[in-house]
Ligand SMILES: [Zn+2]
Ligand SMILES: [Zn+2]
C-alpha cells in the first residue's frame with residue numbers, strides 16, 4: 189500500500205504582523221534604565237537589543253503613557269510589559285470605563301483598566 193504523499197502544508201490563514209519598535213523601557217539603549225543589578229545589566233524587556241517586537245496595529249500604552257515603566261515603581265508597566273505599546277485591533281474608540289486613562293478609576297490599587305487592559309482605547 190503506497191503512502192499518500194502529503195507535501196502540501198496548510199498555509200496559515202492570518203500570519204501575525206510583527207514590527208520592531210524601540211524598546212520604551214530602556215528608550216532603545218538596551219541597558220537596564222535603573223541599573224538595579226549592575227550598570228552593565230541588559231534591559232529585561234528587550235534583552236539588550238533596544239528593540240521589541242509588537243503586533244500591528246498597536247496604540248501607545250495609556251497606563252504608562254508609553255514609557256514602559258510603572259509610574260509608582262521602577263518595574264515594567266504591567267499593561268504593556270515594558271514595550272510602551274499595546275497591540276489592538278483597529279478601529280478603536282476611547283475606553284468607556286477609564287476614558288482613555290488606561291487605569292481603573294474605581295480601583296485604588298492603581299491597576300490597568302480591566303476594560304481596555306491599559307490601552308485607553310477599545311476596539312469598536
Ligand atoms: Zn529595552
Ligand atoms: Zn505600559
Ligand SMILES: [Zn+2]
Nearest residue numbers: 283286301304
Ligand atoms: Zn479603560
